[in-house]
Amino acid sequence: MGKIRTPYLLLLPGFGFLFTFFILPIINLAQTSTQTRVSGGDTGQYEQTLRFTNYLDAFVENKEQFGRSFLYAIIATVLALAIAYPLAYAIAFKAGKYKNLLLVLVVAPFFTSFLLRTIAWKQILGEEGFVVPTLRSLGIISESTTLTSTSFAVVMGMTYNFLPFMTLPLFASIDRIDPRTLEASGDLYANGLTTFRRVTLPLSMPGVVAGTLLTFIPAAGDYVNAAILGNPNTKMLGNVIESRYFKIVDYPTAAALSFTLMAAILILVTLYIRKAGTEELV
Amino acid sequence: MVKASIEARGDLRLTRLTKSYGDFTAVDDLSLTIPKGSFFALLGPSGCGKTTTLRMIAGLEEPTAGSIHLGETDITTTKPYQRPINTVFQNYALFPHLTIFENIAFGLRRRGQKDVKEAVDKVLNLVELPHLAERKPTQLSGGQQQRIALARAIVNRPALLLLDEPLGALDLKLRRQMQIELKWIQKEVGLTFVHVTHDQEEAMTMADTIAVMNEGQIEQMGSPAELYDNPETAYVANFLGQSNLIKGTISGNDGDSLIVDLYGQKIALPKNRSHAIDNSTYAGIRPEKFRISLLETPVHGNVLTGGRIEDVSYIGVSTQYQVEMPWGQELMVFEQNDDGVAPFNKGDAVNISWAPTFTFALRGDEDVTAGSEVEPEDLDEE
Numbered sequence: 089m090g091k092i093r094t095p096y097l098l099l100l101p102g103f104g105f106l107f108t109f110f111i112l113p114i115i116n117l118a119q120t121s122t123q124t125r126v127s128g129g130d131t132g133q134y135e136q137t138l139r140f141t142n143y144l145d146a147f148v149e150n151k152e153q154f155g156r157s158f159l160y161a162i163i164a165t166v167l168a169l170a171i172a173y174p175l176a177y178a179i180a181f182k183a184g185k186y187k188n189l190l191l192v193l194v195v196a197p198f199f200t201s202f203l204l205r206t207i208a209w210k211q212i213l214g215e216e217g218f219v220v221p222t223l224r225s226l227g228i229i230s231e232s233t234t235l236t237s238t239s240f241a242v243v244m245g246m247t248y249n250f251l252p253f254m255t256l257p258l259f260a261s262i263d264r265i266d267p268r269t270l271e272a273s274g275d276l277y278a279n280g281l282t283t284f285r286r287v288t289l290p291l292s293m294p295g296v297v298a299g300t301l302l303t304f305i306p307a308a309g310d311y312v313n314a315a316i317l318g319n320p321n322t323k324m325l326g327n328v329i330e331s332r333y334f335k336i337v338d339y340p341t342a343a344a345l346s347f348t349l350m351a352a353i354l355i356l357v358t359l360y361i362r363k364a365g366t367e368e369l370v
Numbered sequence: 371m372v373k374a375s376i377e378a379r380g381d382l383r384l385t386r387l388t389k390s391y392g393d394f395t396a397v398d399d400l401s402l403t404i405p406k407g408s409f410f411a412l413l414g415p416s417g418c419g420k421t422t423t424l425r426m427i428a429g430l431e432e433p434t435a436g437s438i439h440l441g442e443t444d445i446t447t448t449k450p451y452q453r454p455i456n457t458v459f460q461n462y463a464l465f466p467h468l469t470i471f472e473n474i475a476f477g478l479r480r481r482g483q484k485d486v487k488e489a490v491d492k493v494l495n496l497v498e499l500p501h502l503a504e505r506k507p508t509q510l511s512g513g514q515q516q517r518i519a520l521a522r523a524i525v526n527r528p529a530l531l532l533l534d535e536p537l538g539a540l541d542l543k544l545r546r547q548m549q550i551e552l553k554w555i556q557k558e559v560g561l562t563f564v565h566v567t568h569d570q571e572e573a574m575t576m577a578d579t580i581a582v583m584n585e586g587q588i589e590q591m592g593s594p595a596e597l598y599d600n601p602e603t604a605y606v607a608n609f610l611g612q613s614n615l616i617k618g619t620i621s622g623n624d625g626d627s628l629i630v631d632l633y634g635q636k637i638a639l640p641k642n643r644s645h646a647i648d649n650s651t652y653a654g655i656r657p658e659k660f661r662i663s664l665l666e667t668p669v670h671g672n673v674l675t676g677g678r679i680e681d682v683s684y685i686g687v688s689t690q691y692q693v694e695m696p697w698g699q700e701l702m703v704f705e706q707n708d709d710g711v712a713p714f715n716k717g718d719a720v721n722i723s724w725a726p727t728f729t730f731a732l733r734g735d736e737d738v739t740a741g742s743e744v745e746p747e748d749l750d751e752e
């Protein structure tokens with residue numbers, strides 16, 4: 089009997105943690121999302137009225153930021169994939185004895201704070217950084233163009249910050265590919281590009297799916313990059329939730345937006361996994 | 371150019387092919403011609419450069435020097451996918467994300483061939499696994515994967531099929547069965563097979579021609595019978611089967627025969643089986659060519675007297691004897707057990723005799739132990 093119970097006992101701490109820090113807050117958030125302001129009450133005083141139109145109001149009011157969140161997240165995910173794939177491929181197949189060193193370098197940014205690194209981007213893209221003067225002298229951007237406080241900077245910051253989340257799962261999955269299958273593909277009349285399309289890419293799909301999810305999901309809910317690197321016109325949903333919660337103290341709208349964002353991400357991710365699952369995954 | 375190389379047919383010709391890694395030479399100035407339609411075996415111990423040679427032929431490795439021709443076409447620098455050559459990899463290297471059908475169809479699709487289904491079905495029937503078409507490679511046993519790897523290669527009807535120890539991962543029984551099947555399939559499809567192996571028995575069973583490789587070079591090339599009966603070097607004599615090599619001196623001529631003095635006893639051997647370069651030589655005789663007789667029994671041909679049976683081991687089809695000769699050397703003798711009982715006992719005083727035509731003569735400066743070490747790979751085999 090004791091033997092059978094052991095697995096459940098092992099699950100207990102995990103369940104306990106999830107219950108306290110996920111289930112309970114979610115229930116609390118759900119309750120909050122349908123509350124309304126107590127008329128004549130203090131700021132931050134709300135009562136439960138089951139007002140579900142809170143959701144509609146919140147969405148209509150912020151649909152622009154909604155769209156922007158997903159647009160930025162998608163662009164950042166695609167950019168991160170474009171940068172991380174060759175990187176992961178090179179580390180897996182070409183790095184030889186430097187493989188571990190390069191992997192450490194990929195995760196090295198985690199040794200400093202996320203916030204600090206994002207602020208550093210502000211300096212890199214600032215007037216005194218080397219990027220703007222260089223681009224100006226090359227005539228790529230005009231003298232009046234700045235890069236800080238732009239949507240460009242926000243997307244760059246997101247791409248940069250989530251790059252390791254893309255690179256690591258990609259590496260794990262490319263590293264598992266037997267290089268002899270790639271040789272076999274060449275042996276069977278496939279040139280480099282065809283080998284990539286028919287063998288390398290399909291075999292690395294688990295990494296692509298994991299990496300894009302690990303990038304897209306936090307990117308869609310991100311607010312740090314938009315807050316530090318953006319301007320009022322590049323606000324994402326995360327920024328709205330943050331200001332509703334902490335500045336305006338409008339808890340119900342913040343809660344409703346959080347739920348809407350969560351649902352939208354869930355739906356998108358489900359569709360994506362369905363689609364990716366029909367491709368030939370291992 | 372691309373078109374020309376992919377259509378190339380004919381004999382495979384390696385000319386002074388060399389591959390170096392740093393200052394280590396894996397394949398050393400190797401020249402050899404493999405006739406179209408033959409079953410050719412590249413035989414040698416692990417690390418002698420077989421795989422490197424094969425990879426250069428396939429285009430997966432670039433030669434440091436030398437050239438590779440297929441018929442009249444120089445394919446030395448041609449990309450692998452532009453060579454009419456397919457490989458059965460040692461670990462099979464099947465595509466894990468594709469079904470067996472798509473694995474086999476891979477090469478056909480790349481070349482835009484029509485009737486893919488028909489060709490794949492046909493080759494699946496040839497390897498007797500038509501029911502596995504929709505499975506994935508991981509759902510197959512080792513022997514089945516091996517056949518699929520073969521099918522995936524031969525379905526393309528390449529000018530040349532390269533097999534790198536394709537049976538190495540199979541157990542002994544399955545390996546023997548696959549050897550026979552491979553040989554049969556080669557006859558059936560009529561392609562040129564280049565088969566790499568470190569197993570001399572496998573090479574002998576399957577190949578029309580064997581090239582024995584040693585440290586990046588071809589030691590000797592010929593039919594299995596030629597190599598076995600008339601090895602040119604101690605390395606070949608020991609690597610293919612076992613040999614008794616007895617130190618001697620060439621002391622004279624007798625028509626087509628040479629007379630060799632072995633520790634004072636004279637024997638004869640055909641001139642064309644001598645590879646000695648001066649008077650000093652090693653006379654070589656295979657253990658099963660010897661006959662043992664008690665002193666009073668009359669014998670013909672070459673005779674060595676003064677032997678004493680040192681050890682007898684009965685192994686069913688034959689009995690193996692160790693016979694100590696007056697000069698201290700122990701000779702190995704295999705006698706067929708065609709009359710039931712082992713007729714000689716330990717300690718018997720005996721003579722050893724054999725037909726002169728079964729003798730070969732090596733250079734006197736050979737290392738008689740060359741090629742006779744047991745390789746680690748061979749230990750787990752039999």
Ligand SMILES: Nc1ncnc2c1ncn2[C@@H]1O[C@H](COP(=O)(O)OP(=O)(O)O)[C@@H](O)[C@H]1O
Pocket residue numbers: 391394396414415416417418419420421422423
């Ligand atoms: N990429 C390489 N770098 C350095 N040495 C190599 C490389 N490939 C093979 N070798 C060496 O070349 C020799 C021949 O190898 P290989 O052709 O694989 O032998 P075989 O197939 O006969 O066992 C071995 O000593 C091996 O260590």
Ligand SMILES: [Mg+2]
Pocket residue numbers: 417420421422
């Ligand atoms: Mg090898």
